[in-house]
Amino acid sequence: MVPPACHEPMRSVLLGDYTTWKVGGASEWFAEPADQEELIAHAAWAVAGGVPYRCIGAGSNLLIADAGLTGLTLCSRRLQGSRLDPNEGWVEAEAGEPIPTLARKAARSGLHGLEWAVGIPGTVGGAVVMNAGAQGGCTAEWLHSVRVLDPRRPEVPFVLAAADLAFAYRHSRLQEEPLLVLSARFRLETGHDPASVAARTSANLHSRTSTQPYQQPSCGSVFRNPEPLKAGQLIEALGLKGLSIGQAQVSPIHANFIVNTGAATATDIDALIRLVQQRVLEARGVRLHPEVKRLGF
Numbered sequence: 001m002v003p004p005a006c007h008e009p010m011r012s013v014l015l016g017d018y019t020t021w022k023v024g025g026a027s028e029w030f031a032e033p034a035d036q037e038e039l040i041a042h043a044a045w046a047v048a049g050g051v052p053y054r055c056i057g058a059g060s061n062l063l064i065a066d067a068g069l070t071g072l073t074l075c076s077r078r079l080q081g082s083r084l085d086p087n088e089g090w091v092e093a094e095a096g097e098p099i100p101t102l103a104r105k106a107a108r109s110g111l112h113g114l115e116w117a118v119g120i121p122g123t124v125g126g127a128v129v130m131n132a133g134a135q136g137g138c139t140a141e142w143l144h145s146v147r148v149l150d151p152r153r154p155e156v157p158f159v160l161a162a163a164d165l166a167f168a169y170r171h172s173r174l175q176e177e178p179l180l181v182l183s184a185r186f187r188l189e190t191g192h193d194p195a196s197v198a199a200r201t202s203a204n205l206h207s208r209t210s211t212q213p214y215q216q217p218s219c220g221s222v223f224r225n226p227e228p229l230k231a232g233q234l235i236e237a238l239g240l241k242g243l244s245i246g247q248a249q250v251s252p253i254h255a256n257f258i259v260n261t262g263a264a265t266a267t268d269i270d271a272l273i274r275l276v277q278q279r280v281l282e283a284r285g286v287r288l289h290p291e292v293k294r295l296g297f
Contacts, residue, residue, distance in 0.1 A: 009042060009072055018075055019059035020121055022217040023266040025068025025296070032075040036094075036157075036182050039074060043151035043180060046072045053151065054295065055180050057096060057123030061130060061219050063273075065296030066266045074180070076125055084109050090144075091186040095125030099132065100205075106188055107198040113142040113188035115201045119208035121220060125181035129174045130291070131167050135204050140167035144187045148179040157182055170224055170291050213251040216259040222273060223256055223288040231288055232256035234280050245272040270297060 013030035016023050029051065033039040046053040052071030056062060059075075079096035086109040093102050099122055103114040116137030120127065127139045128146050143162040150158075166173040174181065208214075223231035235241070235255035243250045244261075246268030251257040258272055277288050 009045075013073075015056075015059075015064045015068065015073065018056060018077075019062050019064060019219075020217060021059075021063060021219050021260055021264075021266075021269060023066070023260060023264060023269060024064030025066050025266075027069045027071075027073035029072040030075070031072065032078055034078050036079065039076065039079065039180065039182070040149060040154045040157070042072065042074055043149060044154040047151045047154070055125070057126040058098065058121060060121040061126065061132075061292050063219065063266055063269055063292050063294045063297075065270075065294070067296060069296045076181075077123060079125075079182075084111065086110060087190065089188045089190040091188055092183060093124045093186075094183050095123060095181045097124045098122075099124055099127045103201055104198075107201040108194055110192045110194040110197055111188040111190060112192045112197055113137075113186065115197065115204050118201045118205045119212075124184050128165075128181055128184050129172055131170055131172050133170070134208070140165075140172075142186045142188060144185045146174075146184045147182045148174070149182055150179055152178070169227075175293075211254060213253045213257050213259050216251070216261065218251070218257045218259045219292050221256045222258050222290055222292055223276075224291050226286050226288065229286065230256075234284060234286060234288070235276055238279055238283055240276060240279060243272070243276070245275065248272045250276065270294065 009029040009031040012026045014026050031042045033042055055074040055076055057076050076096040079094040082093040082097050082102055084091050099117045099120050103118040106114045116135035120132050120134055131139050145159050145161050147157055147159050225231050232255040240250050241252045241255050247261045247264040248268035249259050249261050251259045258269055280286055280288050
């Protein structure tokens with residue numbers, strides 16, 4: 001099936017340019033829609049043609065195989081924009097809105113609830129799908145509802161309440177169902193001093209940037225914390241900081257980060273993830289589960 005010219009996906013686009021690790025092969029088809037209507041049109045084309053598809057945002061928390069991906073990769077990062085009501089506390093954002101940008105906007109309006117999100121290198125859509133969290137906060141605490149698209153019925157986007165998303169630690173039902181996030185609606189606390197909220201937001205960002213390797217390509221935290229233990233502490237205690245395969249390295253700054261020191265491949269990173277899992281399991285009997293989503297492996 002040939003898509004309409006105005007919505008024709010591109011061929012063989014290198015996905016390393018769209019991930020924070022800067023690795024990954026080409027996608028058979030690729031599209032970066034400028035608005036929700038284009039996203040819907042591309043998704044409908046894929047379903048009508050029997051083409052497998054997936055949606056990525058900022059490409060953080062994502063490892064794409066060196067061999068690339070078949071089917072259509074949709075990138076939502078151009079779907080940006082938000083609306084805030086400082087009096088009622090409502091915040092609505094497009095799926096591609098960077099979550100740090102939204103956190104800063106909320107802070108400037110005196111809305112409390114997203115201060116934790118300022119250092120997360122992802123989009124609103126990705127935060128909802130993964131139930132992203134940091135600094136003791138998470139998406140599920142503040143999300144009211146999400147507008148989604150089922151590409152099998154692209155003409156009828158619909159709204160799901162947060163209570164219907166089966167949120168758990170770094171998990172939502174959206175990880176298992178072929179639904180695409182179009183936008184999200186948050187309900188934040190009103191009546192706070194904008195300067196105070198902005199100060200807390202800035203402090204959270206400083207805390208993250210001073211303790212994590214923000215100057216090198218990474219995906220953020222690689223492993224989920226096996227509560228009550230911390231993945232980074234388990235890895236560091238085994239002396240694994242600096243452990244490398246190829247040019248993928250366990251960060252000397254934070255042990256739950258794997259960084260690309262120059263020309264790492266996805267294969268290098270995947271092998272290092274598995275090696276760290278093996279070492280921790282053998283030494284501590286704890287199986288670490290990656291937060292990062294692998295595609296194409």
